[in-house]
Structure formats: structure tokens, C-alpha cells
Amino acid sequence: MKVIVIGGGWAGCAAxxxxxxSGADVMLLERTDMLLGLGNVGGIMRNNGRFTAAEELIDLGAGDLIDITDRCSRHKNxxxxxxxxxxxYDVTKVEPEVRRYxxxxxxxxxxxxRVVDVDMENKSIKGIYLHDGTxxxxxxxxxxTGSTGPMGNCLRYGKGCSMCILRCPSFGPRISISQRxxxxxxxxxxxxxSFGAMSGSCKLNKDSLSEEIRDILNRDGVFVTSIPPEDVNMDKLNIKVCQQYALKEFAENIILLDTGHAKLMTSYYPLEKLRKIPGFENARYEDPYSGGKSNSIRYLSVAPRDNALKVDGIDNxxxxxxxxxxxVGHTEAITTGTLAGFNAVRIGIGLRPVELPVSLAVGDIINYEKEMRKTPEGxxxxxxxxxxxxxxxxxxxxxYTTNISEIKERVKNLNLTDFFNEKLI
Amino acid sequence: MFRYIDCADYGSEFCPCSLAERGECIICSQLKNQKFCDCLNWKGTCVYQEFIWNNEKSKKSREYRKFRIVEKRYLREDLILLKIKVNQGLARELCNIGAFVFLKPERDIEAYSTPISIMESDIINNIITVVFKIEGVKTKALKECDKEIMVKGPYWNGIQGKKYIEDLKNKSCLIIGRGVALAPAVLAAKKMINNKNNVYVVLDRGRSEEHFTESYFKSYGCVVKPTKICNMNKYILDDTRELLQHLLKKWNYEVVLSAGNDDFHRLILNYIHNLDPYIKFATVNNSTMCCGEGVCGSCQLRGKNNEIIKTCKQQFNPLEVFGEELNSK
Structure with missing residues (x-):
């Protein structure tokens, strides 16, 4: 039984x-030359409710990737x-680790x-075509395959291609397989x-910042400084994909996180303005390269699906x-990817796909998102x-809890401890 | 289903063209009445991006320029070879597989534009060589040109299935053809030889004692086998069938380039496809063309899903258009 995973970001790796x-033969197809996609420039794990979700995944037997991000963390707690x-996590360490694993x-x-088309038979996909016709x-x-880019979308719904880590011009655009x-x-x-949303952070080259800022980042993981009042732009919060960071504090302050790069918690920031701030006189962008101007556009390609993550209308x-x-986020991608990978095997051997219980955050978020997506506000x-x-x-x-034993107990009471570690085939 | 689709102008200095400006781009969904990316091919540039950055206008299209004829030779009473001195840029752009130009006498109106394939482009002396057969009013008009001629170009869609030839490296290709349609195969053969491929040419001399392309093919290092290929494009002669079977076994061709008219393509392609279903096909483009910009409609044909193909600039897989077995499914 062969499962083909299309797209090698966090979700694809998890799937x-x-x-x-679960016992299948698995082929993972990735458009670029690196796994993890946007995970190569992300890095934030275990903040707020992600802590609970990460621990739930571990107890469910799907903690392999969480273990890697924990192990590759530059800063904890x-x-x-x-x-x-x-x-x-250190963005320069995690991709090779995941790839080897x-x-x-x-x-x-x-x-x-790059997958560009499907070969259909009734409501089933028989095969997929690569860009060269294979x-x-x-x-x-x-x-x-995610929902970010390609450059035409970033142009129509954003401010143009910002040369982000997805590198569409080099590796070709993402194609929506469900749509095909x-x-x-x-x-x-x-x-x-308007449609879409802009990625919520850009990354500065850490070496381009002052020694003082670098030292603080290396020591504390966080650096905060205020933005000159004339440069505060509250409107940017509305277009941002990462609503968890669309807070007033993020408009009024420069907030840097140390992920190997200095992660700047705003979609983009004009370089001239940035360099006015003490310690940023030599700043330059690492991702997207044109972070002074723009960032990538996301959420233009979401598939209708059930709570077992099967796409509506396609059997397999x-x-x-x-x-x-x-x-939004790696933990969320690992959660949904894991369930999709598990259910792929169940469908492949003729079993009904399963949902995760709503008494766990990892199950509730999948159900809640599906409900909310039916409404304009959602x-x-x-x-x-x-x-x-x-x-x-x-x-x-x-x-929400950070009590690890309580989370363990919850999963145990559902008889789901190590659920994902059991082989189906 | 995977579609072999490409636009010969995509990514060139002429892209986006007026089709894009009017929401009819062959490749880009954003420029074909859609609001989202779903491009049908990708070659490294975004047509939509180019369009927006060009102030939402198409790029300037090709225009006629007057060039000097440096040699005019009758290969037969109805077959003329012209060598035309062009500029460096045009010679270079025409030194590509499938390159062609539109030619017409200076005094005639645009309707006299005749698409003619490039047989050779000398990029040192900037001289292009073309051969045409006098068949109708447009080629009769070209016959009148002695010293100067109007040239519009470059165009690149003179061979369908071009990608198969361009991608070929350290492999082998069979060119099989007859008549004036062999002219574009000469340039294609040169490019293939440059890519370290073995090129075998089976050609029909027709009424001539020696085909005008033979010396070119031989000078590049192709193996040339003159033979009578078929009878009125209705059936392949027994000897040629045997020859083809023998060659296919011996050389294990990756690609076959058919250089004749469309009936010839159909005959050859289906015969060889039945012998070896894995061989890829390229065919010289015989479409009737007037504008070369995908606008006038004279070159249009229907694909297997009844979709319109603007063959002056759009690529298709010849097997899907000329393959009888596929089309009857």
C-alpha cells in the first residue's frame, strides 16, 4: 500500500x-531542494496553547518531530x-535533522x-504527474502543498514576490492538487x-545587528525596543496572517526572537525606517530577501474537508x-499532517478514517476550524x-494547561496513549 | 490529465503579448480571466508579474524590417533558396530549434506575410538561410524578391514537440521527412548534434537527384539514408517499413522528428508508435499562419479535448494531435 505525500513542509513531513x-510505503514529494518549507524560517514552538498541543502529540505517540524541535531549540521557556x-528552534539545524530522521x-x-496534475478515475486519484510529465x-x-504563493498571487493580493524561502521563481509554483x-x-x-493574508514575520541577518542586540538575543532569545512614534503602523496588523502576533505591542515595538536569524515579528518593515533604530544601522534581511517591502501571501488555497481530513468529493x-x-504554525501543521498520514493508511486498507476527540486541543482545533470556516467572520x-x-x-x-502529567492523564483516559505508534499494516 | 502545453513566446521579450492583455494568455490563469495562480507551465518567469510591471500592457510585438538578399538560388524550378543578411540580434534569436520568420515583398500588404522556417542561421556573418516552394500567391510574391525582402521575426514555434528535441542529450533521434518540410529539421539536427546526440536521417528525394538538405545533414555528422518513403502519403513502402523496423531496433531512438506535411506526420507517427509506444514525437509545424500572434485564428486546431490550440505559438504533443489510436479513444 503506497501513500504519496505531496509537499514536504512540516505537515507533509508529519504525514x-x-x-x-502505520505501515505504508511512503513517497514524499517536495518542489524545492529542502524539506520543511516555511519551517525553515519559522521556529516558534510551545508558546501558549502550543505547549499543550505538543504534549498531547507526544502522549498520542506522534511526538517524533516535537522531539526534534525540542532538541534543536536555541531557547526554551x-x-x-x-x-x-x-x-x-534553530532554523539552521532543524531541516537536516528532520530529513535524516x-x-x-x-x-x-x-x-x-513539482506535482502539476492528477490522473483521475471516477472520484479517485490513480496517480499524479510531475512537472516533466512523469x-x-x-x-x-x-x-x-500549503496555501502560500505563488508569485502571481503574492502580486495580486500582496505587494509582489518578496523572494521568500519558498523560492517559486527557482523551483516553480505550487499547484493546488485538490483543485486539479x-x-x-x-x-x-x-x-x-480582501482575500489572502500576509505572512507575519520577517527575518534579519543576526550578524547585521549591533553586538549589544546580538548578545541579548543569544542570552535571552528576545529583544524588544520601541518604534519611533512617527513610524508606528497599526494598519499592518489587519493584513497579518499570524493573528496571535497582531497585538498592539507588535505595532508599537520591534520584537526580535532568536531563531538563528533575528525573527522580526512584523510582516515587513522598510529598511530605511528600520535602520533609524539604534543597533539596526546595518540591518539586512535574511527572509524574505525583500522583507523591507513585502512578504508572502497565504490562505488562497484551502481544501474543503471532513474532520478526518479527507478532502470532500475525492475518495483517496x-x-x-x-x-x-x-x-497557523508548525505545531498545527504537525497535528493535521499526522492525522492525515494516519487516515491515509486507514483508507488505503479499507478502514474508516478516524477523528481526534474534541476533548483534546489537537482534535478540537480541527473541528472548530471546520465549523468556523462556514461563516464570513470565520x-x-x-x-x-x-x-x-x-x-x-x-x-x-x-x-489549556502546562501540567504535563495532567495532559498525560487526559490522553490515557481516552485510551489513546501511543495511539499513533501502533502499526495498521 | 497531464497536458503538454507551452507557448513559444513565454518568457521572451515579446511576453506578455496582446493575448495576455485581453485575458487570453495561453499559460497564465491570472491573465485568463481567473483571479488565482494556476499556470499551465512554468519556465522560470511569471507572466502576470511581467504584465503588471509593464504597466498592465503587452510588450511590443514584432515588426517588419527590410533586409538584403545576399543569395538567391533556384534549387529546382519551383524551389528557391534565399540567404538574407539580417542583424546580429535576429540571427542569434533565429538560431533556435523551430525558428521561423514571416517574409513578404516590400510593396505588398500584410496579407502577403508568409511563414518560412529557418534552415540555417549563421551567427558570425548574420546570414539566415531559408528555402521555400512556390505553391500559391504568397510564395509567388516572394519569388519576385531579388535584392531586398521584408522580414518579421523571430518566431519559434516551427516544430511541435520541441521540448523533446531540446531536452535530448547523449541520445539518438531519427529524422524522417520529404520535401521542403525538411528545412527546419536541418537546424534541429545541428542543435541535436551539438548536444552529442546521434542523428539518423531517412529522407525522400522526391523528384530531385539529391535533396537540398543532404549536404547540410552530412556536414553536421548525421547519417543520411535516402529512400522512397511512402506512396502519396497513403502507405509506407515495404522496404521503408523494413528499414524503419531495423533502425528502431538498432538505434533505440528516443525521439522521432517527422518532417513532411500533416498526412505524412500521421502516417509515420502512427506506424512508429505501433512499433514502439515509448518513442516521443516532434513534427514540423505546417499550420496555415497569417499573424503569428495567436490572434487571427487561421492556425487554430482542436486538441483531443476539443480545446483550441493556437499553433503559431502554442506547443502540443504531436501524438495527441496526429495519433489515431489516441484520438479514437
């Missing part, structure tokens, strides 16, 4: 890993405005393989009712990550354990 652990107990598990990883057959398919299979994409919206296509909903929201509406919901429902 491939889970499908392999740090606080920054609106966020507590965050870990920041998947390789050692026996997953066939194919890089620079047909790859499979039994079940997981789409984790005949299922229309759904679109997220910005606060001003599942989805994870941003493709599966208006989710299309403007983003869904993350780390903040905005969903973190408030976690607290209201009593799902």
Missing part, C-alpha cells in the same frame, strides 16, 4: 512519517509580549519534484474583506497543514493554539 509508522513559555525511517524523499502511481494521496482533481479551493480573507485524497484549514480568523480566538477558546474549555 509521511505517520503513514510510514521564554516569554515575549502576549506569549509565554515559548521554545525557539525521515530517511532513516525508510521514507522515499524526492526533492525538486506519472507516479499511488493508492492514497495526502496533499500538504476538481474540488474548488476555499479562500481565507483579511480584516478588510487527504490534506494537512494550511491546505486543510486556516491554521474566514477572517486564523486558528492556532498560540493565540487569537482559538487560544481563548482553549482557556474557556479548560483545554
Amino acid at each position: 509521511a512519517l505517520q503513514a510510514k509508522k 521564554i516569554d515575549f509580549p502576549g506569549h509565554k513559555h515559548a521554545s525557539l 525521515l530517511h532513516n525511517k525508510g521514507i522515499e524523499i524526492v526533492l525538486q519534484a 506519472l507516479v502511481d499511488g493508492d492514497v494521496f495526502v496533499e500538504t 482533481a476538481g474540488v474548488e479551493d476555499q479562500l481565507g480573507m483579511k480584516g478588510d474583506d 485524497l487527504l490534506c494537512g497543514g494550511e491546505k486543510s484549514g486556516l491554521f 474566514l477572517k480568523n486564523r486558528y492556532t493554539f498560540a493565540g487569537a480566538n482559538y487560544f481563548a477558546r482553549m482557556k474557556d474549555l479548560g483545554l
Whole structure:
């Protein structure tokens, strides 16, 4: 039984890993020359409700990737405005670690393989076509192609290609596989009712900052300084994808996090203005390269799906990550990717796919996002354990806790301890 | 289903063209009445980006320029070879597989524009060589040109399935053709030889004692086998069938380039496809063209899903258009 995972970001890696652990032959296809996609420039884990979700994944038996990000963390248990107990993984270390881990598990990883079309038979996908026309057959398919870019979308809905880590011009554009299979994409919206949303952070080259800032980042993981009043731009919060960081503090302050790069918690920031700030006189961008001007546009390609993450209308296509909903973050991608990979195997051997229980945050967020996406307001929201509406919901429902033994107990009471470690084949 | 689709102008100095400006781009969904990216091919540039940065206008299209004829030779009473001195840029742009130009006498109106394939482009002396057969009113007009001629170009869609030839390296290709249609195969052969491929040419001399392309093919290092290929494009002669079977076995061709008219393509392509379904096909483009910009509609044909193909600039997989078995499914 062969599972093909399309897209090698965090969700795709999680899906491939889970499908392999559940016993399938797995091929992971990635458009670029690196796995992890936007995970190569992210790094924030375990902040706010993500802590709970990470621990739930570990107890469910899907903690492999969380272990890697924990191991690769430069800073643990740090606080920054609106966020507590965050870990920041080192973006320069995590991709090779993940790649080796998947390789050692026996997953066939194919890089620079852009999937452009599907071969359908009734409501099933028989195979997928690579950009050069090669047909790859499979039994079940997981789409984790994300919802970011390509450059035409970043131009129409943003401020143009900002040369981000996805590198569409070099490796070719993302193609929506579900759409090619005949299922229309759904679109997220910005606060001003236009479509899409802009990525919420850019990264500075740490060496371009003053020694003092570098030392603080290396020591504390966080550096905060105020923005000159004339340069404060509250409007930028509305267009931002990461609503957990769309707080007043983020408009009034420069907030840097140390992920190996100096992660600047705003979508973009004009270089001339940035260099007016003490310590930033020589600043330059690491990702996106044109972070002084723009950032990538996301949420233009979300598949309709059920709570088992099967795409509506296609018998053997599942989805994870941003493709599966208006989710933000690595933990959310790992969560949805894992479930999609698991259910791919179940569908492949003729079993009904499963949902995660709503008494766990990892199950509730999938159900909640699906419900909310039906409403216009819901299309403007983003869904993350780390903040905005969903973190408030976690607290209201009593799902949020940092008590590891309590989380363990919850999973145990559901008889789901190590659920994802059991082989299906 | 995977679609072999490309636009010969995509990514060139002429892209985006007026089709994009009017929401009819062959490649880009954003420029074909869609609001989202779903491009049908990708070659490293974004047509939409180019369009926006060009102030939402198309790029300037090709225009006629007057050039000097440095040699005019009758290969037969109805077959003329012209060598035209062009500028450096045009010679260079025409030194590509599938290159062609529109030619017309200076005094005639645009309707006399005749698409003619480039047989050779000398990029040192900036001389292009073309061969045309006098068949109708447009080629009769070209015959009148002795010293000067109007040239519009470059165009690049003179061969369908171009990608298969361009991608070929350290492999082997069979060129099979007859008549004036072999002219574009000469330039294609040169490029393939440059890419260290073995090129075998089976050609029909027709009424001539020696085909005008033979010396070119031989000078590049192709193996040339003159033979009578078929009877009125209706059936392939027994001897040629045997020859083809023998060659296919011996050389294990990756690509076959058919250089004849469309009936010839159909005959050759289906015969060889039945012998070896893995061989890829390229065909010289015989479409009737007037504008070369995908606008006038004279070159249009229908693909297997009844979609319109603007063959003056749009690439298709010849097997999908000329393959009988596929089309009857």
C-alpha cells in the first residue's frame, strides 16, 4: 500500500512519517531542494496553547518531530509580549535533522519534484504527474502543498514576490492538487474583506545587528525596543496572517526572537525606517530577501474537508497543514499532517478514517476550524493554539494547561496513549 | 490529465503579448480571466508579474524590417533558396530549434506575410538561410524578391514537440521527412548534434537527384539514408517499413522528428508508435499562419479535448494531435 505525500513542509513531513509508522510505503514529494518549507524560517514552538498541543502529540505517540524541535531549540521557556513559555528552534539545524530522521525511517524523499496534475478515475486519484510529465502511481494521496504563493498571487493580493524561502521563481509554483482533481479551493480573507493574508514575520541577518542586540538575543532569545512614534503602523496588523502576533505591542515595538536569524515579528518593515533604530544601522534581511517591502501571501488555497481530513468529493485524497484549514504554525501543521498520514493508511486498507476527540486541543482545533470556516467572520480568523480566538477558546474549555502529567492523564483516559505508534499494516 | 502545453513566446521579450492583455494568455490563469495562480507551465518567469510591471500592457510585438538578399538560388524550378543578411540580434534569436520568420515583398500588404522556417542561421556573418516552394500567391510574391525582402521575426514555434528535441542529450533521434518540410529539421539536427546526440536521417528525394538538405545533414555528422518513403502519403513502402523496423531496433531512438506535411506526420507517427509506444514525437509545424500572434485564428486546431490550440505559438504533443489510436479513444 503506497501513500504519496505531496509537499514536504512540516505537515507533509508529519504525514509521511505517520503513514510510514502505520505501515505504508511512503513517497514524499517536495518542489524545492529542502524539506520543511516555511519551517525553515519559522521556529516558534510551545508558546501558549502550543505547549499543550505538543504534549498531547507526544502522549498520542506522534511526538517524533516535537522531539526534534525540542532538541534543536536555541531557547526554551521564554516569554515575549502576549506569549509565554515559548521554545525557539534553530532554523539552521532543524531541516537536516528532520530529513535524516525521515530517511532513516525508510521514507522515499524526492526533492525538486513539482506535482502539476492528477490522473483521475471516477472520484479517485490513480496517480499524479510531475512537472516533466512523469506519472507516479499511488493508492492514497495526502496533499500538504500549503496555501502560500505563488508569485502571481503574492502580486495580486500582496505587494509582489518578496523572494521568500519558498523560492517559486527557482523551483516553480505550487499547484493546488485538490483543485486539479476538481474540488474548488476555499479562500481565507483579511480584516478588510480582501482575500489572502500576509505572512507575519520577517527575518534579519543576526550578524547585521549591533553586538549589544546580538548578545541579548543569544542570552535571552528576545529583544524588544520601541518604534519611533512617527513610524508606528497599526494598519499592518489587519493584513497579518499570524493573528496571535497582531497585538498592539507588535505595532508599537520591534520584537526580535532568536531563531538563528533575528525573527522580526512584523510582516515587513522598510529598511530605511528600520535602520533609524539604534543597533539596526546595518540591518539586512535574511527572509524574505525583500522583507523591507513585502512578504508572502497565504490562505488562497484551502481544501474543503471532513474532520478526518479527507478532502470532500475525492475518495483517496487527504490534506494537512494550511491546505486543510486556516491554521497557523508548525505545531498545527504537525497535528493535521499526522492525522492525515494516519487516515491515509486507514483508507488505503479499507478502514474508516478516524477523528481526534474534541476533548483534546489537537482534535478540537480541527473541528472548530471546520465549523468556523462556514461563516464570513470565520474566514477572517486564523486558528492556532498560540493565540487569537482559538487560544481563548482553549482557556474557556479548560483545554489549556502546562501540567504535563495532567495532559498525560487526559490522553490515557481516552485510551489513546501511543495511539499513533501502533502499526495498521 | 497531464497536458503538454507551452507557448513559444513565454518568457521572451515579446511576453506578455496582446493575448495576455485581453485575458487570453495561453499559460497564465491570472491573465485568463481567473483571479488565482494556476499556470499551465512554468519556465522560470511569471507572466502576470511581467504584465503588471509593464504597466498592465503587452510588450511590443514584432515588426517588419527590410533586409538584403545576399543569395538567391533556384534549387529546382519551383524551389528557391534565399540567404538574407539580417542583424546580429535576429540571427542569434533565429538560431533556435523551430525558428521561423514571416517574409513578404516590400510593396505588398500584410496579407502577403508568409511563414518560412529557418534552415540555417549563421551567427558570425548574420546570414539566415531559408528555402521555400512556390505553391500559391504568397510564395509567388516572394519569388519576385531579388535584392531586398521584408522580414518579421523571430518566431519559434516551427516544430511541435520541441521540448523533446531540446531536452535530448547523449541520445539518438531519427529524422524522417520529404520535401521542403525538411528545412527546419536541418537546424534541429545541428542543435541535436551539438548536444552529442546521434542523428539518423531517412529522407525522400522526391523528384530531385539529391535533396537540398543532404549536404547540410552530412556536414553536421548525421547519417543520411535516402529512400522512397511512402506512396502519396497513403502507405509506407515495404522496404521503408523494413528499414524503419531495423533502425528502431538498432538505434533505440528516443525521439522521432517527422518532417513532411500533416498526412505524412500521421502516417509515420502512427506506424512508429505501433512499433514502439515509448518513442516521443516532434513534427514540423505546417499550420496555415497569417499573424503569428495567436490572434487571427487561421492556425487554430482542436486538441483531443476539443480545446483550441493556437499553433503559431502554442506547443502540443504531436501524438495527441496526429495519433489515431489516441484520438479514437
